[in-house]
Amino acid sequence: MVGIINAVPPENLDEYKNVFVFIELRNGQLSRPGLEMIGAGMNIARKANEKLIGVMIGDDISKLAEEAGAYGCDIVLGAEGKELKEFKTMPYSYIIGEFIQEFKPNILLIPATRNGRDLASRVAVRSKAGVTADCTELDIDMNGRILLAKRPTYGESTLAEILCKKHRPQMATARPGIFKIPDREEGRKFQKDIRKMKVPAEMMGKEIIEFIPKKSLDLTAAKIVVSGGLGLSKPQGFQILDELANQLGGVVGASRPTVDLGWIERDHQVGQTGQSVRPDLYIAAGISGKIQHIMGMKLSKNVISINTDPNAEINQYSDYIINDDLYKAIPALTEEIKKRKEAKKAD
Amino acid sequence: MGSNTNTGDFLVLEIIVMIKQVPDSQEVVIDPVTFTLNRGAARNVINPADENAIEAALRIKDKTNAHVTVITMGPPFAESALIDCMSRGVDDAVLVTDRAFAGADTYPTGLTLASTIKKLGKYDIIFAGEESTDSSTGHVGPGVAEFLGTDQASYTSESWYEDGFVYAKRELEDGTEVVKMKPPTLITVLTNANDPRRATLRKKIDAMKKGIKTMTLADLGMPPEWVGLRGSPTVVKSMRTIDEKKREGKKFKIEEIPKLVDELIEKKIISI
Ligand SMILES: Cc1cc2nc3c(=O)[nH]c(=O)nc-3n(C[C@H](O)[C@H](O)[C@H](O)COP(=O)(O)OP(=O)(O)OC[C@H]3O[C@@H](n4cnc5c(N)ncnc54)[C@H](O)[C@@H]3O)c2cc1C
Ligand SMILES: Nc1ncnc2c1ncn2[C@@H]1O[C@H](COP(=O)(O)O)[C@@H](O)[C@H]1O
Numbered sequence: 001m002v003g004i005i006n007a008v009p010p011e012n013l014d015e016y017k018n019v020f021v022f023i024e025l026r027n028g029q030l031s032r033p034g035l036e037m038i039g040a041g042m043n044i045a046r047k048a049n050e051k052l053i054g055v056m057i058g059d060d061i062s063k064l065a066e067e068a069g070a071y072g073c074d075i076v077l078g079a080e081g082k083e084l085k086e087f088k089t090m091p092y093s094y095i096i097g098e099f100i101q102e103f104k105p106n107i108l109l110i111p112a113t114r115n116g117r118d119l120a121s122r123v124a125v126r127s128k129a130g131v132t133a134d135c136t137e138l139d140i141d142m143n144g145r146i147l148l149a150k151r152p153t154y155g156e157s158t159l160a161e162i163l164c165k166k167h168r169p170q171m172a173t174a175r176p177g178i179f180k181i182p183d184r185e186e187g188r189k190f191q192k193d194i195r196k197m198k199v200p201a202e203m204m205g206k207e208i209i210e211f212i213p214k215k216s217l218d219l220t221a222a223k224i225v226v227s228g229g230l231g232l233s234k235p236q237g238f239q240i241l242d243e244l245a246n247q248l249g250g251v252v253g254a255s256r257p258t259v260d261l262g263w264i265e266r267d268h269q270v271g272q273t274g275q276s277v278r279p280d281l282y283i284a285a286g287i288s289g290k291i292q293h294i295m296g297m298k299l300s301k302n303v304i305s306i307n308t309d310p311n312a313e314i315n316q317y318s319d320y321i322i323n324d325d326l327y328k329a330i331p332a333l334t335e336e337i338k339k340r341k342e343a344k345k346a347d
Numbered sequence: 348m349g350s351n352t353n354t355g356d357f358l359v360l361e362i363i364v365m366i367k368q369v370p371d372s373q374e375v376v377i378d379p380v381t382f383t384l385n386r387g388a389a390r391n392v393i394n395p396a397d398e399n400a401i402e403a404a405l406r407i408k409d410k411t412n413a414h415v416t417v418i419t420m421g422p423p424f425a426e427s428a429l430i431d432c433m434s435r436g437v438d439d440a441v442l443v444t445d446r447a448f449a450g451a452d453t454y455p456t457g458l459t460l461a462s463t464i465k466k467l468g469k470y471d472i473i474f475a476g477e478e479s480t481d482s483s484t485g486h487v488g489p490g491v492a493e494f495l496g497t498d499q500a501s502y503t504s505e506s507w508y509e510d511g512f513v514y515a516k517r518e519l520e521d522g523t524e525v526v527k528m529k530p531p532t533l534i535t536v537l538t539n540a541n542d543p544r545r546a547t548l549r550k551k552i553d554a555m556k557k558g559i560k561t562m563t564l565a566d567l568g569m570p571p572e573w574v575g576l577r578g579s580p581t582v583v584k585s586m587r588t589i590d591e592k593k594r595e596g597k598k599f600k601i602e603e604i605p606k607l608v609d610e611l612i613e614k615k616i617i618s619i
Pocket of ligand 2: 366420460474480483
C-alpha cells in the first residue's frame with residue numbers, strides 16, 4: 001500500500017532505462033494483445049538502443065518465456081507460482097511494482113484490455129507515475145527519451161498527445177488490435193529471469209470463485225465487422241448478418257438498442273458505450289448513424305451502409321451506400337461472395 | 348444513521364459512490380468543419396456508467412442495512428448531479444471543490460477522492476463507473492483503490508453483499524469471472540449493468556432540504572501542489588483533429604452488388 005501521497009518525481013531520471021512490456025497471458029498462452037505489446041515496445045526500444053524487457057506473471061511460464069523471447073524480448077522477466085495462475089490485481093500490481101523498483105524502466109506498456117486497464121492504474125499510483133490510457137500511437141522522443149503517447153479522445157474525433165516528462169516509468173496502455181505482432185524468430189538469443197516471488201498475504205486479494213468462459217469475441221481485432229441496428233426489426237435478423245460475416249471471415253457487431261432489446265449479447269455492441277472498432281471493412285445494416293454509434297466505428301478504413309432512408313446520417317460516414325432494404329441487400333451480398341468463392345475453387 | 352434499531356448490533360454497511368458530471372453526449376455534436384466535438388451547448392449530466400454505479404449501490408442498500416454517500420470532485424455546479432443522486436435514494440452527498448483541483452489528471456483525481464473518502468471515516472464498498480465519457484480512462488476507480496490499499500473488481504455487471512463478503516461478476520473479453528472479496532473493496536460498474544432507478548419528487552424535495560456537504564482542499568489538508576494540474580504527472584502536449592477519411596459515398600443498387608464486390612476485391616478490402 002502506498003498511502004495517500006502525491007506523484008513525486010524521481011531525482012535522477014537518467015537512472016531509468018529500458019522498456020518494460022506487460023505480456024498478458026490468457027488460458028495459459030501469450031495473448032494477442034500481449035504479443036502486440038512486444039511489437040509496440042520493440043520499436044521504441046530499438047530506436048532508443050535499449051533493452052526490451054517482457055514482464056510475465058503466471059504459473060509454470062518457462063515455455064511461454066521462450067515464446068516471448070522468440071517474438072523479440074531481450075529479457076523475459078517473470079514471476080511464477082501456483083497462486084499467480086490467474087490474473088489478480090493485488091498480487092500482480094505488487095509484483096510489477098517490485099520489478100519497477102529493481103529495474104527502473106523508463107517506459108512501461110500494458111495492453112488496454114480490461115485486466116490490463118485494471119492493473120495499469122494501480123501500478124501507476126504505486127510507482128507514483130503517470131499513465132496514458134488506450135493509446136493508438138506510441139513513439140519515443142530521443143531528446144530526453146520521452147514517450148510520445150497518442151490517444152483518441154472526445155469520441156475518436158481528436159488525437160491527444162500526452163507526455164509524462166518528470167515521472168518514471170512513463171506508462172501507457174495500448175489499444176488491442178493496433179500494434180503489429182513482430183515476426184517470430186525461432187532460437188533467437190535472449191535472457192530469461194524467472195522468479196518464484198513471495199507475495200505478502202495481504203496482497204493476495206480477492207478469491208476467484210468461478211470463471212464462465214464464453215466464445216471470445218474480439219471486435220477490436222476484426223478485419224471485417226458486419227453490424228446490425230434496429231432496421232433489422234427482429235432478433236432473427238442477426239442470422240443473415242452472421243451468414244455474411246461467416247462468408248467474409250468477419251464478426252457481427254450491433255447498435256446499442258438491439259443489445260438493449262436482448263437481440264444480441266452486449267459484447268457485440270459498437271459505439272461510445274460499446275467497443276471501438278477500426279476494421280478494413282465495416283458494414284452498417286439498418287443503423288441510422290447516431291453520434292454514439294459513429295464514435296465506435298468512424299476509424300474504419302471502409303464503410304458500407306445499407307439503409308432504406310437515403311438521408312440516414314450513417315451515409316456521411318460511408319464509402320459505399322446501398323439505399324435499399326437490408327433483407328434484400330445482405331442476402332444478395334452473401335450470395336455474390338459465395339459465388340466468387342466457388343468460382344475461385346473451380347479454377 | 349441512528350435508525351437501525353431492530354437490527355441490533357448489526358453494522359451499517361458504509362457505501363461510497365464516486366460520480367462525475369459530464370457533458371451530455373447526446374447533445375454533443377460533431378462540428379462539421381473541424382470534426383471535433385462541440386460540447387459548448389451540452390447539458391451536464393451524471394456520467395452514464397456512474398448512474399449504473401449508483402444503482403448497484405442502491406441494490407445493496409435495498410437488501411442490507413447500508414448508508415450510501417455519493418461524492419464528486421468538480422466545480423460548484425456539480426451540486427445538481429449530487430442532488431439528482433440523492434433524489435434516487437442516496438443518503439448523503441459530498442462535493443469536493445476547489446480551484447486548486449482544476450486540470451487534474453487521473454493521479455491527483457484519485458488522490459483527492461481517496462483522501463476525501465478517508466476523511467469521511469468508515470467505508471466498506473466504494474463504487475465507481477467503468478469509465479467517464481469525457482476522459483474515458485477507467486483509471487480513477489482502481490487508482491483510488493490503490494491509494495486506499497483496498498482490493499477491487501472492475502468492469503462488473505453485478506455485485507452483491509452476503510455474510511460479510513462482497514461478490515462481483517467481472518465481464519472480461521473471454522468470459523465472466525465471479526469474485527469474492529473482503530470489504531473494504533472498490534467496484535467499477537459497467538454501463539448498462541443495470542437499469543438505474545429514476546429520481547422521485549418526494550426524495551428530491553428531501554434532498555433539497557437536506558442539501559449536500561462541501562469540502563475544499565483545506566479540509567483535506569493537502570498542499571496545493573499535490574492536486575489539480577500541478578499534481579498531474581501527465582501533460583497534454585497537443586490535440587489535433589483526427590483526419591477524417593474523405594468518404595465518397597458511392598451509391599450502388601441491389602443489381603449492382605456484383606460491381607460493388609468487384610471493387611471491394613480489387614481494392615483488397617476483402618479477399619475471396
Ligand atoms: C449515453 C449514450 C450512449 C450510447 N451508446 C451507444 C453505443 O455505444 N452504440 C450505439 O449504437 N448506440 C449508442 N447509443 C444510442 C444511440 O444514440 C442511438 O439511439 C442508436 O445508435 C440507434 O441505433 P440504430 O441505428 O440501430 O436504430 P435507429 O436509430 O432506430 O435506426 C434504425 C435505422 O434502420 C433503418 N431501417 C429500417 N428498416 C430498414 C430495412 N428494412 N433495411 C435497411 N434499413 C432499415 C432506418 O432507416 C434507420 O436509419 C447511446 C446513447 C446514449 C444516450
Ligand atoms: N472528478 C471525479 N469525481 C468523482 N468521481 C470521479 C471523478 N472522475 C472520475 N470519477 C470516477 O471514476 C470513474 C472512471 O472515470 P475515468 O477514470 O475518468 O474514466 C468514473 O465513472 C467515476 O466513477
